[in-house]
Amino acid sequence: MDLGIAFIGTPIGDPEDISLKALNYLRRIELYFCEDTRRSKDLLIRLGIELSGRVFKSLHDHSGQAKVEELLSSARQGLVGYLSDAGSPLISDPAYPLVRACLENEIPFDFISGITAPIYALEKSGLAPLPFSFFGFLPREDAKIKDIFSHLAKGTSVFFEGVSRVEKTLSILAKTLPEASVVVARECTKTYETFYRFKAREFSKQEITYKGEFVLLVYNEKELNTMGAKTIDLAQEILSQGAKPKVLAKLLSEILGRNSKEIYQELGRN
Numbered sequence: 001m002d003l004g005i006a007f008i009g010t011p012i013g014d015p016e017d018i019s020l021k022a023l024n025y026l027r028r029i030e031l032y033f034c035e036d037t038r039r040s041k042d043l044l045i046r047l048g049i050e051l052s053g054r055v056f057k058s059l060h061d062h063s064g065q066a067k068v069e070e071l072l073s074s075a076r077q078g079l080v081g082y083l084s085d086a087g088s089p090l091i092s093d094p095a096y097p098l099v100r101a102c103l104e105n106e107i108p109f110d111f112i113s114g115i116t117a118p119i120y121a122l123e124k125s126g127l128a129p130l131p132f133s134f135f136g137f138l139p140r141e142d143a144k145i146k147d148i149f150s151h152l153a154k155g156t157s158v159f160f161e162g163v164s165r166v167e168k169t170l171s172i173l174a175k176t177l178p179e180a181s182v183v184v185a186r187e188c189t190k191t192y193e194t195f196y197r198f199k200a201r202e203f204s205k206q207e208i209t210y211k212g213e214f215v216l217l218v219y220n221e222k223e224l225n226t227m228g229a230k231t232i233d234l235a236q237e238i239l240s241q242g243a244k245p246k247v248l249a250k251l252l253s254e255i256l257g258r259n260s261k262e263i264y265q266e267l268g269r270n
Contacts, residue, residue, distance in 0.1 A: 009114030013189035029081040033059040121185035121215035131155035149176040181219040187212040
């Protein structure tokens with residue numbers, strides 16, 4: 001590719017995880033748009049790539065539309081590289097709106113994939129790899145976190161969590177899904193990489209070092225309790241006989257282990 005944008009996956013910790021294809025692109029490209037120009041420059045230096053003659057421009061989540069237009073304009077004239085801080089530029093990083101902009105403006109683009117924290121943590125966790133879901137960063141509100149944990153489907157769910165929130169989040173998980181199998185992956189591929197494996201109810205016994213970056217993996221064995229067509233038909237029949245929707249929603253909530261407000265809204269749609 002000689003024209004367009006190369007979205008280049010970079011190591012999440014260990015420089016040796018860079019792919020040969022990524023190295024070839026990094027050596028060819030002279031103009032880079034980066035989530036953090038300092039980190040991108042440091043990466044190239046560690047990879048033995050000269051910075052002389054190369055231009056680095058900032059483009060992150062808080063950049064304005066003018067910066068995006070500058071990227072697109074540059075991509076129309078030649079090959080441009082986009083680098084996030086670490087890992088895939090798309091996964092919990094700023095590239096998604098840029099990909100949409102490429103498609104809308106018919107600008108060629110390519111992804112040079114590499115290591116990503118969610119997949120690496122899943123592979124090394126020892127939890128069932130299929131089915132799995134990746135949620136990105138959890139919300140900050142405790143009630144929203146509990147709601148997400150309460151509605152996890154069967155399989156392995158993967159989350160990012162900030163260092164200041166991990167301990168609180170694990171305590172919420174222990175109360176919400178005590179029998180779930182949990183893996184806390186800390187500092188993936190870095191010097192102090194650590195994997196903690198335990199049942200959620202055993203969280204208080206764990207000696208976790210709360211420093212660095214975290215991936216949280218939760219394996220839930222139970223199927224999510226949903227209202228099938230037959231349940232909905234029976235619920236509608238009960239409502240037609242004069243039952244109060246809120247009372248019925250509360251009853252179904254106790255039976256299914258789901259949020260009563262959510263069930264109430266679902267009954268109103270049928």
